[in-house]
Amino acid sequence: EVQLVESGGGLVQPGRSLRLSCAASGFTFDDYAMHWVRQAPGKGLEWVSGISWNSGSIGYADSVKGRFTISRDNAKNSLYLQMNSLRAEDTALYYCAKGSSGYYLGAFDIWGQGTMVTVSS
Amino acid sequence: DIQMTQSPSSLSASVGDRVTITCQASQDISNYLNWYQQKPGKAPKLLIYDASNLETGVPSRFSGSGSGTDFTFTISSLQPEDIATYYCQQYDNLALTFGGGTKVEIK
Numbered sequence: 021e022v023q024l025v026e027s028g029g030g031l032v033q034p035g036r037s038l039r040l041s042c043a044a045s046g047f048t049f050d051d052y053a054m055h056w057v058r059q060a061p062g063k064g065l066e067w068v069s070g071i072s073w074n075s076g077s078i079g080y081a082d083s084v085k086g087r088f089t090i091s092r093d094n095a096k097n098s099l100y101l102q103m104n105s106l107r108a109e110d111t112a113l114y115y116c117a118k119g120s121s122g123y124y125l126g127a128f129d130i131w132g133q134g135t136m137v138t139v140s141s
Numbered sequence: 142d143i144q145m146t147q148s149p150s151s152l153s154a155s156v157g158d159r160v161t162i163t164c165q166a167s168q169d170i171s172n173y174l175n176w177y178q179q180k181p182g183k184a185p186k187l188l189i190y191d192a193s194n195l196e197t198g199v200p201s202r203f204s205g206s207g208s209g210t211d212f213t214f215t216i217s218s219l220q221p222e223d224i225a226t227y228y229c230q231q232y233d234n235l236a237l238t239f240g241g242g243t244k245v246e247i248k
Contacts (some may be wrong), residue, residue: 063229125233126190127230128230
């Protein structure tokens with residue numbers, strides 16, 4: 021069964037850091053791009069960042085550029101999101117999503133259940 | 142960044158009705174457009190990719206069309222299980238973006 025399981029969310033103070041992880045199973049992880057997509061409470065979907073199969077191509081939304089860093093470890097079938105200088109507006113449910121191809125331009129065809137990040141003092 | 146404008150933001154229709162949602166891109170994105178369904182409390186699900194291709198396992202009452210800047214998503218006969226919010230998403234450039242969503246309810 022294809023599965024993505026996020027972890028690492030929680031309550032964090034503004035300005036602090038948090039690292040999210042996504043464990044993938046049921047597919048050949050290093051064949052596909054991976055993404056982080058977030059959804060603030062009661063709001064729509066926002067793409068956060070994507071990474072190609074070999075980490076050669078990486079992109080970020082303007083709202084997180086310079087603060088968040090995406091990475092992957094193909095040997096561990098894992099995706100990460102290092103989030104620094106967190107702000108209240110980063111509060112959201114963070115989804116890990118599988119890309120439909122090795123390059124990050126494409127669709128998100130498998131989604132995890134998400135991990136909640138709350139930024140508050 | 143490319144802006145995606147979805148309309149309407151919400152709609153109410155009867156079971157069996159034909160439902161149409163539009164998505165307009167702020168610039169030409171060819172057919173680099175996907176559609177997702179998100180049911181309350183659940184993760185999104187890919188329904189349509191590359192503007193008009195039905196994802197495996199998705200019922201044929203769902204369809205998509207369009208290219209360039211104007212796209213349409215259609216449910217040919219609305220079913221009770223289709224109650225959800227639907228999103229378009231473009232991937233023409235390195236900053237992927239979603240539309241604002243359309244909440245579909247049963248009248």
